Amino acid sequence: MQIFDVFLLEAVINGILLGGILALLALGLNLIFGVIDVVWICYAELIMLGMYSVYYLHNVYHWPLALALLACVLLVAALGALLHVLVIRPVLGAEPINQLLVTGGVLFFLQAVATLAFGVEFKNVGVSLPTLQVGGMYLSFARLIAFVVALGGMVAVYLFLKRTYIGTAIRAISQDRGIMPLMGVSANRIFVLTSALGGALAGLAACLLVLQYDIHPAIGLTFGPITFLVCVLGGLGNMVGGFIAAFIFAQFISVGGYFLALEWGYVLAFLFFIGMMFWRPQGLLGGK
């Protein structure tokens, strides 16, 4: 019975660590939705490209890892801004569902580009971090770092939004898109900035995930759907709700995967999500 409890505790703790990453993913998506009112279906594909950039800079061009990680964040931030300018801006006035679908098209496109450019082989940066052993539990050091950095990133974004002038403008735009341009805030500039910030968060997530997972062109599909569900469960655009939902989901996946197979953890999480939609259609903390 003692052993049983330790393994369960390990699953719970791993779930919490996974929750940190999911919360970071959801934060970027929520930020973009909250401000621009568009869901980036291709969000996880940006992360995939970020992971490749780390691999190529570090393993092929032999940059130091820290520099490669920094470059990854900047690169994906630029990608986010580019995505907004090239794809989102032309459809801003279109039906909401077209905005959703156009990013779905980008998902196909980016996956295909990655296949074209990088091939379908699995790649790994080959940075192996030690496994911590705490009281009979095995915890991955990479996951622990990811958790801490993810939390740090979230606090930084929170402070940025609350304490800086641009952050205030972003929050203002997300509250009233019509009025703010009259107050001298350029909505267009804020949109590009927010997209870049959302991209930077995706880049940060890529840096953390690249330490734990192999890279392949379809890896986005592993994180993509779950990220949308976290956001919707928390209430689209609601960052605190997304944070809480991320940890709930992570527990389902981790503990569900402990009792059954890993896929069943996901199935349970998804079914829980569908059930919750009927109880709180506007998300956990959704207002309207």
Added chain:
Amino acid sequence: MNGARWIGLALLAAAPLAGMGDYPLHLLILCLLWAFVYTGWAIMGRLGMVSLGHGAFLGIGSYVVVMGWNHYHVSPWLGLPLALGLAALVGFVIGYPCFRFKIVGHYFALVTLALSEVVRLIIIALRDYTGGSLGVTPKTALVKATWSLGAMQFSSKLVWFYIILVVWLGGLWVWTRVDRSMARLALEAISQEEDAAASVGMNVTRLKLGVTLISALLTCLGGVLYAQYQLYVSPETVSGIGISLQMVFGAIAGGMFVRLGPTVGAVFTLLLAEGLRLTLGHDIHGLDTTLYGLMLVLFIIFMPKGILGAAIEAYEKRRRAPRVAPAA
């Protein structure tokens, strides 16, 4: 116009008899099959219910029938009603609360997306039964014969062509029936302004549920036929986010507001994908899908009404133009 329609249909039906190669015939069959599935999706998609979860119904159709045949020796003819029943049940379980609690737009799209992922993951998780990600092949009944009615397996592509031609026509017939019904008008009103529609006495939940069930059943039937024709299914090809998005793109590329739009979309996307694959070859892995994805994005940005929708619009504009000219 009506005469031209029959002649076109007769030509289509006669085409394989004029000595068409196996590969063009295969493409033609796939075009019609996907045209049927896309039409099924568009029946609800055009009314403001954009589902990203139709992969679920396709998956249910394919796997229920194949699993029944492989493990319990249930003829696909018996498996078919089972699959349809299950698809209807799933459609109801997901649809009723969605419509009851007014889950629309982004939320509806994302809830249905979760549904198609659930089906894909369940298929993978039951890998002892379903073969997991590797996919599964229905046990062949064609060892001694060239066709087996009981197993719904025919080695002749010609037979499949006529089966799927009839099914596709049936799909178009359903579309027309829905298009001409009062329910379509009501649902259009609902998609514009749900509260106002409800306030004049429309039963929003029932109307939406009805059209969702029709759409789910058509898609499920498409899944059954796909599995029996291809004799191979895998979770990725019949369920999950990829195929669900593909359905939506096909219908939108062709134009989801006109009857033959999804068909045009199916022909276009399939021929585009095959054409790119053939001309660019396998040497450069991913180039064909890159161009394909790029075209999808451009389509949604520049031609949201789809090929056929835009063509009809242009045609009507030109027809109307001379009448306006003298008055001006």
